[in-house]
Amino acid sequence: MKLTVLGSGTMTSPPKRTPAGYLLEHNDDYLLVDMGPGIIRQLKCMEIDLLHIKYIAISHFHLDHCSDLMAFLMNRFLLQENANQDLTIFGPTGLEAWFSAQAQWQGAWLHNARPRLIAFDHQPVQLGSWQIIAALNGHTDNSMSFRIANGATLFYSSDTGFQEELVPLARDVDLAIIECSLPDHLKIDGHLTPSDVARFSNLAKLxxxxxxxxxxxxxxxxxxxxxxxxxDGEVIIANDFLTLYL
Incomplete structure (x- = not known):
């Protein structure tokens, strides 16, 4: 499995850090995890064919994790009229209502070729060769963390505060992508600090x-x-366009 960090930052980050987005590859099969603002540009900088991406997983509906989705769909439509019919989007409970609210302002280009939507229902999801096990993480009422398997295993916390309930989802994965938003002295609810990351990583035996x-x-x-x-484990600080192999 190959991971490329498309966005390692937040809405307030400088240009070197785009908001959240991660591209996973395995045997020419792509999974895009979250699509904050600027992720399309990052994909184009990598010369990724947008039509080749068939699967997207959205962790929650905050704009720094999903705002490029509609633009992504329009871009694919402009490249190939019916392309979005071949796309599957996995997202939180309420995905259909959220998507329909965005789609109502669009035209036939989207309504006539809608992607397949799969909303979280506490069951594992198979997207092509990718298996995703999701769990609610408390950041919002429907925010999720993921365990993703495809040859290797990966945990993606998305945005979350410290949640010991997520430890089984992350235990013994090959790589854990964990948010580390703020320093310990500026800790806020719903986000992790360096000591939180360390504590969670120890519990999950990462x-x-x-x-x-x-x-x-x-x-x-x-x-x-x-x-x-x-x-005591290996710690890597994410940067945009960082590539890792699992």
Whole structure:
């Protein structure tokens, strides 16, 4: 499995950090996880054929995780009129209502070639060769974290506060993508700090952690060291276009 970080930042991040987005590849099969503003540009910078992406997983409906989705669909339509019929989107409970609310302002280009929508219902989901197990994480009423398997295993926290209930979802994966929004002294509900990341990683027996969703206040040269004060595993600080192999 190949992972490319498309967006490692937040809405308030400088241009070097685009809001959330991650591209997974396995044997020429693509899964796009979250689509914050700027993710289409990142894909084009990588010269990725947008028509080749067949599967998208959206963790929640905050704009820094999903605002590029409609633009992505229009881009695909302009490249190939019926392309979106071949696309599957997995998302939170309420996905159909959320999508319909966005779609009502669009024209026949979208209504005549809608993607397949799969809403969270507490069951594993198979998207092509990708298996996703999702769990609610408390960031919003319907926000999700993912365990993704395709040859290797990956945990994606998305936005979340410390939730010990998520430990089984992450346990012993090959790589955990964990948000690390703010420093410990600026901790807020619904987001993790370096000590939270370390505590969760120890409970889940993780060996390799990718810290991401980094606010400017936490984006300092010692971020890795602040996590490693309490965690002995490998810590990688995400940057846009960072590529890892699992």
């Amino acid at each position: 060996q390799r952690v990718l810290a991401t969703h980094i606010y400017p206040q936490n984006d300092t040269p010692d971020l890795k060291q602040r996590i490693q004060r309490h965690f």
